[in-house]
Amino acid sequence: GAGVSQSPSNKVTEKGKDVELRCDPISGHTALYWYRQSLGQGLEFLIYFQGNSAPDKSGLPSDRFSAERTGGSVSTLTIQRTQQEDSAVYLCASSSDRGQETQYFGPGTRLLVL
Amino acid sequence: GDSVTQMEGPVTLSEEAFLTINCTYTATGYPSLFWYVQYPGEGLQLLLKATKADDKGSNKGFEATYRKETTSFHLEKGSVQVSDSAVYFCALSESSNTGKLIFGQGTTLQVKP
Numbered sequence: 001g002a003g004v005s006q007s008p009s010n011k012v013t014e015k016g017k018d019v020e021l022r023c024d025p026i027s028g029h030t031a032l033y034w035y036r037q038s039l040g041q042g043l044e045f046l047i048y049f050q051g052n053s054a055p056d057k058s059g060l061p062s063d064r065f066s067a068e069r070t071g072g073s074v075s076t077l078t079i080q081r082t083q084q085e086d087s088a089v090y091l092c093a094s095s096s097d098r099g100q101e102t103q104y105f106g107p108g109t110r111l112l113v114l
Numbered sequence: 115g116d117s118v119t120q121m122e123g124p125v126t127l128s129e130e131a132f133l134t135i136n137c138t139y140t141a142t143g144y145p146s147l148f149w150y151v152q153y154p155g156e157g158l159q160l161l162l163k164a165t166k167a168d169d170k171g172s173n174k175g176f177e178a179t180y181r182k183e184t185t186s187f188h189l190e191k192g193s194v195q196v197s198d199s200a201v202y203f204c205a206l207s208e209s210s211n212t213g214k215l216i217f218g219q220g221t222t223l224q225v226k227p
Contacts, residue, residue, distance in 0.1 A: 031213060033213075033214060033215070035215070042217060042218075042219045042220060043203060043205075043215075043217035043220070044217075045214045045215065045216070048212045048213070048214050055212065056212045056214060059214075091157070091158065093158075093215075095213065097213075101213065102148075102160050102163065103160075103213075103215060104160075105150075105157050105158040105159070106157060107156075107157040108157060
Protein backbone atom coordinates (compact mmCIF):
# COMPACT_ATOMS: atom_id res chain seq x y z
CA GLY A 1 0.00 0.00 0.00
CA ALA A 2 0.94 3.65 -0.21
CA GLY A 3 3.32 5.02 2.33
CA VAL A 4 3.53 8.47 3.83
CA SER A 5 3.81 11.15 1.17
CA GLN A 6 4.97 14.74 1.50
CA SER A 7 4.89 17.73 -0.80
CA PRO A 8 6.68 19.59 -2.10
CA SER A 9 9.86 17.55 -2.05
CA ASN A 10 11.93 20.73 -2.28
CA LYS A 11 11.06 24.32 -1.51
CA VAL A 12 13.22 27.40 -1.93
CA THR A 13 11.86 30.61 -0.49
CA GLU A 14 13.00 34.06 0.43
CA LYS A 15 13.41 35.20 3.99
CA GLY A 16 10.18 36.63 5.32
CA LYS A 17 7.85 34.61 3.10
CA ASP A 18 5.33 32.09 4.40
CA VAL A 19 5.51 28.41 3.40
CA GLU A 20 3.14 25.46 3.68
CA LEU A 21 4.31 21.88 3.83
CA ARG A 22 1.89 19.01 3.30
CA CYS A 23 1.80 15.46 4.68
CA ASP A 24 -0.46 12.60 3.61
CA PRO A 25 -0.21 9.81 6.19
CA ILE A 26 -0.82 6.14 5.65
CA SER A 27 -4.56 5.54 5.36
CA GLY A 28 -6.12 4.67 8.70
CA HIS A 29 -3.21 5.90 10.80
CA THR A 30 -4.57 8.02 13.62
CA ALA A 31 -1.26 9.36 14.93
CA LEU A 32 0.79 11.85 12.92
CA TYR A 33 4.11 13.47 13.81
CA TRP A 34 6.24 16.24 12.36
CA TYR A 35 10.00 16.28 12.86
CA ARG A 36 12.80 18.50 11.61
CA GLN A 37 16.21 17.32 10.50
CA SER A 38 18.93 19.94 10.39
CA LEU A 39 22.72 19.84 10.42
CA GLY A 40 23.13 21.59 13.70
CA GLN A 41 20.26 20.07 15.67
CA GLY A 42 19.85 16.55 14.31
CA LEU A 43 16.33 15.11 14.30
CA GLU A 44 13.89 17.06 16.46
CA PHE A 45 10.24 16.45 17.29
CA LEU A 46 7.92 19.33 16.40
CA ILE A 47 4.28 18.33 16.94
CA TYR A 48 2.04 15.29 17.45
CA PHE A 49 -1.55 14.83 16.25
CA GLN A 50 -4.01 12.24 17.44
CA GLY A 51 -6.88 12.50 15.03
CA ASN A 52 -7.39 16.20 14.39
CA SER A 53 -6.19 17.41 17.76
CA ALA A 54 -2.61 18.23 18.73
CA PRO A 55 -2.04 17.25 22.37
CA ASP A 56 1.70 17.84 22.11
CA LYS A 57 3.05 20.95 20.39
CA SER A 58 6.07 21.21 22.64
CA GLY A 59 8.64 20.98 19.84
CA LEU A 60 7.45 23.92 17.77
CA PRO A 61 10.40 26.33 17.91
CA SER A 62 8.44 29.59 17.80
CA ASP A 63 4.99 31.03 17.24
CA ARG A 64 5.86 31.38 13.55
CA PHE A 65 5.28 27.62 13.30
CA SER A 66 1.80 26.15 13.25
CA ALA A 67 0.18 22.97 12.03
CA GLU A 68 -3.25 21.57 11.47
CA ARG A 69 -4.79 18.28 10.52
CA THR A 70 -8.15 17.85 8.88
CA GLY A 71 -10.41 14.84 8.51
CA GLY A 72 -8.00 12.81 10.60
CA SER A 73 -5.79 12.58 7.53
CA VAL A 74 -3.82 15.30 5.73
CA SER A 75 -1.69 17.65 7.79
CA THR A 76 -0.19 21.01 6.88
CA LEU A 77 2.79 22.60 8.62
CA THR A 78 2.94 26.36 8.10
CA ILE A 79 5.98 28.51 8.74
CA GLN A 80 5.31 32.24 8.71
CA ARG A 81 7.93 34.91 8.03
CA THR A 82 10.60 32.31 7.32
CA GLN A 83 14.12 32.81 8.62
CA GLN A 84 17.36 31.29 7.37
CA GLU A 85 17.58 29.11 10.46
CA ASP A 86 14.34 27.43 9.35
CA SER A 87 16.27 25.74 6.52
CA ALA A 88 16.05 22.01 7.17
CA VAL A 89 14.37 18.81 6.04
CA TYR A 90 10.87 18.53 7.48
CA LEU A 91 9.77 14.96 8.03
CA CYS A 92 6.30 13.62 8.62
CA ALA A 93 5.57 10.23 10.18
CA SER A 94 2.40 8.32 10.96
CA SER A 95 1.52 5.33 13.09
CA SER A 96 -1.55 3.24 13.68
CA ASP A 97 -1.75 4.51 17.24
CA ARG A 98 0.28 6.51 19.70
CA GLY A 99 2.65 4.99 22.17
CA GLN A 100 4.89 2.14 21.21
CA GLU A 101 3.70 1.66 17.65
CA THR A 102 6.17 1.93 14.79
CA GLN A 103 6.27 5.28 13.03
CA TYR A 104 6.55 5.28 9.23
CA PHE A 105 8.32 8.26 7.74
CA GLY A 106 7.74 10.18 4.55
CA PRO A 107 10.58 11.27 2.25
CA GLY A 108 10.63 14.77 3.69
CA THR A 109 10.45 18.31 2.36
CA ARG A 110 13.79 20.03 1.97
CA LEU A 111 13.31 23.72 2.78
CA LEU A 112 15.90 26.32 1.88
CA VAL A 113 15.39 29.89 3.03
CA LEU A 114 17.56 32.39 1.18
CA GLY B 115 14.12 15.10 29.89
CA ASP B 116 14.63 11.91 27.95
CA SER B 117 17.71 11.72 25.72
CA VAL B 118 19.70 9.40 23.48
CA THR B 119 23.46 9.41 22.97
CA GLN B 120 25.17 7.65 20.08
CA MET B 121 28.80 7.13 19.33
CA GLU B 122 30.18 9.74 17.01
CA GLY B 123 30.96 8.84 13.46
CA PRO B 124 31.88 8.45 10.81
CA VAL B 125 32.60 4.77 11.14
CA THR B 126 34.59 3.29 8.27
CA LEU B 127 34.84 -0.48 7.91
CA SER B 128 35.93 -2.99 5.32
CA GLU B 129 33.39 -5.38 3.90
CA GLU B 130 32.71 -8.41 6.14
CA ALA B 131 33.97 -6.59 9.26
CA PHE B 132 32.05 -6.68 12.54
CA LEU B 133 29.99 -3.61 13.34
CA THR B 134 29.05 -2.10 16.69
CA ILE B 135 27.36 1.28 17.05
CA ASN B 136 26.91 2.25 20.68
CA CYS B 137 23.71 3.82 21.94
CA THR B 138 22.78 4.75 25.49
CA TYR B 139 19.67 6.47 26.74
CA THR B 140 18.23 8.39 29.66
CA ALA B 141 14.53 8.02 30.28
CA THR B 142 11.88 8.02 32.94
CA GLY B 143 9.48 5.14 32.72
CA TYR B 144 9.84 2.29 30.24
CA PRO B 145 10.47 3.51 26.71
CA SER B 146 10.57 1.46 23.54
CA LEU B 147 13.86 1.59 21.67
CA PHE B 148 14.44 1.78 17.94
CA TRP B 149 17.14 1.84 15.30
CA TYR B 150 16.26 3.75 12.14
CA VAL B 151 18.42 3.82 9.01
CA GLN B 152 18.69 6.47 6.32
CA TYR B 153 20.27 5.26 3.07
CA PRO B 154 21.76 7.89 0.75
CA GLY B 155 18.99 9.86 -0.92
CA GLU B 156 16.24 7.98 0.88
CA GLY B 157 13.94 8.55 3.84
CA LEU B 158 14.14 7.13 7.35
CA GLN B 159 13.29 3.45 7.62
CA LEU B 160 12.77 1.38 10.73
CA LEU B 161 15.56 -1.16 11.05
CA LEU B 162 14.58 -2.87 14.30
CA LYS B 163 12.94 -2.23 17.65
CA ALA B 164 12.57 -3.60 21.17
CA THR B 165 9.72 -2.73 23.49
CA LYS B 166 10.87 -4.06 26.86
CA ALA B 167 13.97 -4.96 28.81
CA ASP B 168 15.98 -7.95 27.52
CA ASP B 169 14.10 -7.96 24.21
CA LYS B 170 16.30 -8.41 21.15
CA GLY B 171 15.36 -6.70 17.92
CA SER B 172 16.75 -8.10 14.69
CA ASN B 173 16.48 -7.46 10.97
CA LYS B 174 18.70 -7.87 7.88
CA GLY B 175 21.47 -9.37 10.02
CA PHE B 176 21.45 -6.46 12.48
CA GLU B 177 20.70 -7.02 16.16
CA ALA B 178 20.27 -4.91 19.27
CA THR B 179 19.34 -5.92 22.82
CA TYR B 180 17.43 -3.67 25.23
CA ARG B 181 19.65 -3.54 28.34
CA LYS B 182 17.88 -1.76 31.18
CA GLU B 183 20.73 -2.25 33.64
CA THR B 184 23.17 -0.38 31.40
CA THR B 185 20.51 1.78 29.65
CA SER B 186 21.92 0.70 26.31
CA PHE B 187 20.73 -0.51 22.91
CA HIS B 188 23.89 -1.13 20.91
CA LEU B 189 23.54 -2.06 17.24
CA GLU B 190 25.62 -4.99 15.95
CA LYS B 191 26.13 -6.86 12.71
CA GLY B 192 28.52 -9.72 12.22
CA SER B 193 29.54 -9.03 8.64
CA VAL B 194 28.80 -5.68 6.99
CA GLN B 195 28.30 -5.15 3.28
CA VAL B 196 28.89 -2.11 1.09
CA SER B 197 25.11 -1.79 0.83
CA ASP B 198 24.93 -1.17 4.60
CA SER B 199 26.55 2.24 4.11
CA ALA B 200 24.05 4.68 5.58
CA VAL B 201 23.30 6.89 8.58
CA TYR B 202 21.98 5.01 11.61
CA PHE B 203 19.80 6.66 14.25
CA CYS B 204 19.05 5.30 17.68
CA ALA B 205 15.76 6.52 19.14
CA LEU B 206 13.43 6.04 22.06
CA SER B 207 9.71 6.42 22.25
CA GLU B 208 8.63 8.14 25.40
CA SER B 209 6.46 6.13 27.71
CA SER B 210 4.02 9.04 27.86
CA ASN B 211 0.95 8.75 25.73
CA THR B 212 2.30 10.72 22.76
CA GLY B 213 4.83 8.22 21.48
CA LYS B 214 7.07 10.94 20.09
CA LEU B 215 10.56 9.81 19.18
CA ILE B 216 13.71 11.20 20.74
CA PHE B 217 16.66 10.61 18.40
CA GLY B 218 20.38 10.34 18.83
CA GLN B 219 22.61 12.43 16.61
CA GLY B 220 23.09 9.68 14.04
CA THR B 221 26.16 7.68 13.09
CA THR B 222 27.42 7.56 9.52
CA LEU B 223 28.68 4.15 8.44
CA GLN B 224 30.82 3.76 5.35
CA VAL B 225 31.71 0.25 4.23
CA LYS B 226 34.53 -0.12 1.72
CA PRO B 227 34.90 -3.11 -0.62
